[in-house]
Amino acid sequence: MQIFSQKGYAATSIQDIANDCGIAKGSLYKIFASKEDLLVEVYRNRAQAMFDEADRIKSDLSLSPRERFIRQSHRQFEFFLEFKYSIKDFYELPMNEDGAFSKFLKQMRSQMLCSFAEMIVNVYGPEVEKNKWDLISLYAGILKEYMIMTTLITSPFDYNRMANFVVDRMDEMAAGILKSKPEPILNAETMSQFIESGLHGCHVPADEQLHMTLGKLMSTIQELQVTNARRAELHEAAHLLKEETADERPRMVLVRALIGLLQTQHELVVIATQLERLCETKRAKLL
Incomplete structure (x- = not known):
């Protein structure tokens, strides 16, 4: 990560990384088939740490479902901030549609949506099952917009307060949906196909x-x-x-x-x- 940041992804060679590790280039190729595969595994390790932390919070039964929701939201802000800044360190990342890095991003998004789905149903009950994907879309959109704003504005932010505020708004939207029972915009069949394709690193044809x-x-x-x-x-x-x-x-x-x-x-x-x-x-x- 340090070498990628200093030289840029395109200018960094496998030989550079091997030299820094003090091993032969051929030895590195036995572990990673390409430089892009190595990059993916670095990010996958970071993402797995986030999912492991989410599992730890979900398994803490001393907390109520809503308290777990707030803590997971707080951790999402921290992770997105870390992930955004680490990507900004690089340029010329391999973002072609069928590349390994693009596939990884699709897989991570699908995993996150599945995690959000479990969280939303745990907090608001099986009654929201029909509209859970709309709630998840609203939740993810709020997180994303706040993260964009907090990276553009230099003032310090209290992410714990922000997480509480977001969950308060989710409570209100969930209550409104449970009361009005609208037809879902994102239905279960469509989202199932989308997530399944994402987990395989591809788009729905x-x-x-x-x-x-x-x-x-x-x-x-x-x-x-x-x-x-x-x-x-x-x-x-x-x-x-x-x-x-x-x-x-x-x-x-x-x-x-x-x-x-x-x-x-x-x-x-x-x-x-x-x-x-x-x-x-x-x-x-x-x-």
Whole structure:
């Protein structure tokens, strides 16, 4: 880490690291296949320390679930700060989509989401299960924004106070969701696929996202409080859209017309817009 920081990732060679360790370069290659693999393992070790600390806090039964939530939030702030500064030490990090470092970041994000999910349900009970991923998204977003602000502003911050403040706000949002019982923005099926792909260090394929979103469209139409004639019209549009998007080269004029029809039903606007984006992505890849 010290050599990477001093020379930059790109300028550092395996020979530099081997020399500093007092071993032959070949010996280092027996442990790490590449410089990027070595970098990943350094960060993985740091991340594992964070997860081990989270497990220690979760297993402390002398604390209430809410107290554990506050302590874990406090530790998240400390970890993000350490992680952000360590990354800022370097430049030219290997961030290509299929690289080992990018895969590691996806895996770490999925592990963190799983940890957050367990924490949220422990604090607010199984009643939040349906909406837990929306709560987790709000929680992660708050943490991220506070961390950005605390690295931009030079004033000292009380992270324990900040953790308590964040959990207070989570209490309020959880109570609001339990009272109003909204349909989730991030549903269990979508998040399960996202996390599973992340744990394997890859994205959910666009075609798979398209298939899942079409399935959600069909089920949502079935549950609409509309006349039978209107439901039949929307079903026909959805089936035509499914057939067209299954084609290797979908006709975008027809796709946009069908999506426009679906968007006339306000409950379908969000799903139809997602489908439009996925179809445009598929078209761009073909071009």
